[in-house]
Amino acid sequence: MEEQLPTKSTHKPKVLLVDDEEPILNSLRRLLRGQPYEVLLATSGAQALEIMAQQPVDLVMSDARMPNMDGATLLAHIHKLYPDTVRIMLTGYADPSAIIKAINDGQIHRYISKPWHDEEMLLILRQSLAYQHSERERLRLVQETWDQNQELKLLNITLDKRVASRTAELQQTADMLDLAYEELKHSYVTGTEMFSLLANLRMPPAKQTNRQIIELVRVYCKLHGVDEGTSRDLTMAAALYNIGKLSWTDSMMTAPADLLHHNDRERYRNYPKQSESLLMTLDPMKDAARLILHHQERWDGSGFPDRLKGEAIPVGSRLLKLAVDFIELQRGLILERQMNSDEALVYIRSYAGKLYDPEMVEDFIRVCAAYLSDVSLADPTVKVMTTRELAAGMILAHNLNADNGMLLLNAGKVLNGPLVEKLIAFEAMEGAKYSIFVKLPEEGDGAILEAGHVSQALH
Template sequence: MGSNGVPINILLVDDEDNILQSLRRVLRSEPYRLFFAGSGEVALQQLESVHIDLVISDARMPGMDGATLLCQIQKRWPNCMRILLTGYTDLASTIKAINEGEIYRYISKPWDDEELRLVIRQALAFQHAERERLRLEALTQEQNRQLQELNGFLEQRVTARTAELQQTADMLDLAYEELRKSYVTATEVFASLIAQRVSKERQTNAQVLLLVKAYAQHYKLDPILSGDLAMAAALYNLGKLTWDDHLFSTPSDLLYKEDRERYRQYPETGESLLLALEPIQNAGLIIRNHQERWDGQGYPDRLAGENIPLGSRILRLAVDFIELQRGMILDRKLSRDVALLLVKKHAGRLYDPAVCELFVELCTTLAPDLALADNTIISLDVRRLEPGMVLARNLYADNGMLLLNEGKQLTRALIDKLAVFEASEGARYTLFVRMSEVKSEATTGVS
């Protein structure tokens, strides 16, 4: 049953009865009403007579194939969710379904039962969010109509109606804001689907999204840019969905020839998949240009400097910072601190120097654990250090020299030396210590 108590209807389409029976078995414990069709023509007949929320169709069928069926459904029943069951050899059919049928997801056969159930739940959640968006849009249109009627009496009732008109305008602003939040929520739901395509250690969208949201909030970016940037962060690797498995497992710097060229196409592919969704087009442009370089040697458009959209410059920093730690760029995983040093080193070549400086500050002094959240670690300056505290991260000088190793227990003499070193270098250091160590020291002091 849906959230409003109306039954959820799912139509399963396949010319092989054993496949339909397998799907029936997988979904028999789910709260859906199932309908079945052995061909695309029969499926269209059922859609004309019964309200269907979601269609799952096989790609290869005699007569009308799955991609053609889903294209027809998209044109005639665009609010019906569409999922394609496809074999690894059905690439052309899959591309057609994505481009023309605007499918929500494709699932490779043989499928994993739990993954299939999860995809269906997420597809229906996305559908619910889209229906809510349409409801808010209708509400906004109705309020606009009411506002136009009020304007007809405005000249005679300016003074008396000023407060009421202001209230109505506020309601419109709220409706538009809710509409935009609905799209942001929908993109984050879709990002969870993208994550299913890769192994857990290479699921980066959540961490990238956390970083860009923190950047936008701390540096008070324009709300519209913040929303576009959040959607772009959630969907930045959408273009990777058509990759073969070996592209996901190979660091980008080790790719060559055809694989390297295909890797470079993913930002542009990601944008193209979002073109049909007008509210996400700005996010799509951020995705398209997030692999551009400050020196103009990036791709796909070889933009340089401030010609690169600001959102793309911020997104690239977050993506590289996370992917360096996951071993997705170099042939090894970098520690958080080393990844941050490498990002800082390439300011002016890969990254906007000014944005890079703010990003590094955010990830160190202001919010050191955004990417790898650990609530047991806090940051302290030298003046607040106490003997017995234990370092949770390496401490580096401004020139990159290692000063203290992670795990080092601080003594009064060592803290005094750090204070002297700060004064002589004109620097300011932040050290990260375990919360448990701080608590134990505080307890010791009280007793």
Template sequence: MNEAQRRPTLLLVDDEEHILSALRRVLRGEPYDLLTAPGGTAALELLQEREVDLVVSDARMPGLDGPSLLAEVQQRWPGTLRILLTGASDLDTSVRAINQGQIYRYLSKPWIDDELRFTLRQALAHQHAEREHQRLTCLTREQKQRLQELNASLEQRVRDRTAELQQTADMLDLAYEELRRSYVTSTEVFSALLNQRLPGDKQGNAQVIALVRAFAVEHQLPETDRRDLAMAAALYNLGKLTWDDHLLNRPSDLLYREEHERYCRYPALGESLLMALEPLHAAGRLIRHHQERWNGTGFPDHLHGEEIPLGARLLKLAVDFVELQCGLILQRPLPREDALQFLARYAGRLYDPELCQQFIDLCTRHAPDLLEADPSILAVDTRRLEPGMILARNLQAESGLLLLDAGKQLSRTLIDKLIAFEDSEGARYTLYVRYPQATGTTAQDAPR
């Protein structure tokens, strides 16, 4: 049985039988295998015999108390999650459990049944995600090792093709390292996958990301807000993943009643799908509220005016501006200028009027492709790249895979790998780059 199919095993530890009975009653019907122990020593004996995913222990027990037990579990079985049940007055005990046992969380006694069940689900979901990450990391390492062994054993007649595969593997390794730099990059990769569900003329995520980033830079928003906005822009339509293709391609003003009800649920669903990832909580809040309207007629919570988070108000402007041009709101796709007029017409009703004017000013002053308006940015092919150049735009393969993210400084080794990757794929890529500011070089100064 694989990890996804296995029922989690929970160990409940308390020296009072009626507490154990109460815990079993609360967890009746939950998809867990439950073990119980009347004390810390008995719990350790069980842990030696059985694989346990999560231990819930009372704090005060004779002999081996809760914090000491959880500290021992942390030392001997670090992959087992630990939760402490403690009375409201047991502050010192809780602090000791946190410091020594590195517990996932502590809950006060008497507990709230729903809170206990939710905490356990959340803890096990976190544990599953960590184990899956470790599994995939090991799998990647094993596959890379097998590829290297195969490369060493192949005869000359297949070595050329093997070298091409290794070039691709190197690029994938490089992309993986770039993904680890930030959650922002990861969300943009997932955004590219979301776009695969849509026709090319309706793939607007990249434009939405570019718009909110340009606005954030121009108005000098804090770095934290910029990061949350970029992640929300990448994943704002995450809640639509469960839709049928015909619903994904249909303008929102042509939806039938049941379809419209489903449409109104997608922002909240998108937030809920991100709840297990704590660094994405702020972005999830922006996603939840990006369909709220200034006059309070939006969804899902009918927030009004400045009750709507600023980032969500900006995200709605960018999403509507792009989706109006893609034909995802009105039956007829609007030209760029008509879309801007639509925003202006509904300022004060759908949109924050002041923010709407700032957004329209940004779009009016810049070309449709915001990067084209910057004279310091060059559009070059791989053969014209020079070491030291900095990527101004994410580089994606024709398959949608993110190869390099904006801000990456190019080295000679990296340029050579890009050229080799092009040759192996039979493709040609145009990169948007700028020179480091210290050189003072502009597009007009660049070699032609």
């Protein structure tokens, strides 16, 4: 359900749009026509500050690149002079230093890339103003509570009934504050997920990861009874673990990490630290930022950025690495070949004690089996074998693909002796090593069904 702006009064929120390109301002003004806002326009940072000196403004959305005074500097001035005003940066180019400056100095609420999507732009404005209203209401309730406490000190201690009545009122107000604070924390989590979806737009649909990682982390936390605060930190970390990649080129964003060249590999190894730097200034994100910083550490100490080893790696970071690698292996973001879910789990199991916490791996596999319908690794009748362990009568549980992605055999194929020999020969010719998921025949199945069509690559 979309957030609604307050309707208690006829006051219309004032929105100030700042851009040195008038066509951009005209496009934004047309977009906001008919919305419940009073729209103000400025073509420079100096003009924007003059407008704000004359009248209160609820929200400022500024372009990042402007002459004389850039957007980050303007938003930093506004943060210092008018901290209650919501600040949003609008930019048409990826500049990590400008983004970091806007977050650190301007304390921006959102970051929007050009060209924008109209519906997303309108949604962001509604959410930002709704957040501002809830924060003002919280501060009003805090002030009201303080005033009531001062009044309570002045009451005559002999008026027991009056004290009891006032105490009940204060308890009710405290309960309202608790509810308001819990709603704010929930809104922060929702906001991080919304931002992660916007960041995901940099990636083609087949390469997007954040939503699946968020859901997998939530299932793990639920099945293990993780407390609400830790679960919230893990969810925010899953939503924004790759925010440090936003400055990358499109080709680097979609390339498998294993194939990156030297310079790109250095940028890749720096993304957890850059993600943490972007988030550390936001107080509710500090614990999540620490989990993100260390989610590429490895159990044997060969990871990055700090080469932490074993128990020195935060537990949440170990879980986040399992979830990130499980999904990214299936998206082709780690290795060139895209794996299915079972193949990804076999890969993770093979690196237990090297890349991953060995005590968490099997537990993680059980969670995946409970959460995902296409995971058969937990089925006792399904085994993972090499080609030389195969025997006639076994049935393929999954499609078998060569390392180049070519389909060799379909799931459900019944193996016979000649077919197994062809697989062994083809594997040797390709210099590959296949992990083959088979369903063992039930006892009493003496007959071996004739093998059907085999890919031409095996002939």
